[in-house]
Amino acid sequence: MAGGGGGGGGGELQLLGTWSSPWVIRVRVALETKGLSYDYVEEDLSRKSDLLLKSNPLHKKVPVLIHGGQPVCESLVILEYVDEAWAGAGPPLLPADPYDRAAARFWASYVNDTFFPSWKALFRSTTTDQRAEAFKNVVPQVETLERAFRECSKGKAFFAGDAAGLVDVALGSHLVWIKVVDEVAGTNLFDEAKFPGLAAWAERFLSLDAVKKAAPDAGEVLKQYEGFLAKWNEGAATPQKILNNDLRIHISAMAGLGAGGAAELRLLEERVSPYCIRVKHAMAVKGVTGYECVEEDLEHKSELLLASNPVHKKVPVLIHNGAPVCESLVIVQYVDEVWAGAGPALLPSDPYERSRARFWASYIDDKFFSSYLPFFTATTEEARAEKFKDVIPQVETLEEAFEECSKGKHFFGGDRIGFVDVALGGYLRLFKALDEVAGTRLLDAAKFPRLAAWAEHYEAVDAIRGASPAVADVVAFYKKMQAAASH
CATH class of the missing domain: 1.20.1050.10 (Glutathione S-transferase Yfyf (Class Pi); Chain A, domain 2)
Incomplete structure (x- = not known):
């Protein structure tokens, strides 16, 4: 991990963070959801502590969760760690079904990799014209998330169903900032008339007790944002890069169900792509055989690829019993979980x-x-x-x-x-x-x-x-x- 195997403090569980960071907020929400007690250490990122530098020497960023002296870094990695280390405490963040887990991992990564960079342009805008252009550019990503909510929630309150899960926490951690930017910019990102599912979901998420305990005060966030805007208008750099994305995974896509074919297991690939090769390596190590490889011409993408991966239209896509799984690292974890009894485990048990x-x-x-x-x-x-x-x-x-x-x-x-x-x-x-x-x-x-x-x-x-x-x-x-x- 990004740490030397130590760096713990007096407490069993410590969280190094900054109070307004959405990446830290999501970890605090997860810890509160699980009912865990922890020591919170506020970091000054202009004068990073020795504990932070020792615990995360690679990126030198928050959040860092230190458990029994062992640091865990990167917010989505921390969320899965919390869910696995305290599997018996509170509701699970990830579902039990491997396909649903793959879908949750994909959409959480989509929030980080695709939605957030687009929204960040609105966050950084300082003029009316800039805000209008940035807002227009982020709307397609919100449209995608509205469709994802309908697909994932299956008519229930949250992306994960009856209780908030990984995708809810990943997106929900941005809600206070989204509301603050809307107030300043005169926008309404989750407009109820355009995005009724997300608008209602946001209200439900913010009303959760765990979120109320973990989320910062919107008034204080507004003051911080106004301070940033003043400095940007002066041509100065932001004092804290609080909205740096801590997970920039190369991502393909996660499509909805139902784009299958005749074969039980089919891989849409480009044969020399490293991302496709790693999927084939994973299946080979697990002893998964008998699947069909479909070579894609990415200059003339097939209808099957476009139907299976409508978000990014990229390979690899693994179609298992008609259900597509996208993004190579998500696929590798899916293969490891679905064929858990076949071949050696790719991820350790601890x-x-x-x-x-x-x-x-x-x-x-x-x-x-x-x-x-x-x-x-x-x-x-x-x-x-x-x-x-x-x-x-x-x-x-x-x-x-x-x-x-x-x-x-x-x-x-x-x-x-x-x-x-x-x-x-x-x-x-x-x-x-x-x-x-x-x-x-x-x-x-x-x-x-x-x-x-x-x-x-x-x-x-x-x-x-x-x-x-x-x-x-x-x-x-x-x-x-x-x-x-x-x-």
Whole structure:
């Protein structure tokens, strides 16, 4: 995890946060929902405490939940940790059914990855024209969430049904800020006439006792926001990046039910995509066979893909008994849960170890790949050389993460391939292809001996070899993409 395995204080359960942060609010709501007692430590992000820096050295951000001296970072990871570590306390945040769990994970990620960045433009707007344009741009995401509420709630009070769950907490943590921005900007984001489901849901969510205990006073938030606006109008930077998204997972989509086909299990894929490869690796490790692979032409997307993944229209999509599951890390967890008795578990049984695996898998997509992508898209030798240097610090971090997670064994998951192995392993053929074309060596054994050895161990596993495309095919795809980019 983003911490050295320590950093606890006097209490059994501590939360490091800032009072108005929606990412912190969602954790406080979860803790209150579960009926847990905890010590809250208010952080000054302009003078970060030694405890925060020790507990979250990678991102140096809140929230951080410290349980028995062990730090758990990143708000959605913390929510799942709380739900698993205190499974018998309060209502569950995630449902028992694996497909419903996958849907909840998808929509919680959608809130972070798609809705919030769009709404943030409205939050940062300082003129009438800016606000009108930003508001117009965020409405399509609210329309999507209105449809998601109808789909997920099945006519009940919350996204999760009769009680608030993961998606409710993920979106609900933004409600005070949404109301404050509406007041200042003269907007009405969850307009009852346009979005009756969300409008009624928001009132119900804010009336929950757990939310009343955890949510900040709207008047105080308004004062803080007015202070931000004054500084932005002066051309100054925001004093606290309280609304930085702490989870920027690469996301595909989660569609509604019913876009199936004749096969019981079908994978819509692009064969050389790292995100599709990791899904095939997960199914191979679990021993899931007999599924149909449907190669998609992403320039001419099939009706099946568009029906199965209407939100983002991307691969991979796993269709199981007619129900589509989207976004690769969500699919991998779905596979691990549905076929729990088949093959080794990809996620460990201990809640803290599970939270660490989720954290590092998210880091791979969010931090590592976002730094690797400019190298991947560079079209000249000079640009590649420059961008290659930029990715090295993230590889150094992963080298340290491997030492921490593997405990001296072959894989991030220990003796066997686990969730983080599959998350990073899906990229290995891409690394080899780009190294061949660019004359680089990303996982250089001299610089990164643990990762280099891990890659050899990983690709030596029969299940992985059988589920991976040939490096030559990835090279051909990359060269074709480069040729198209240069014209």
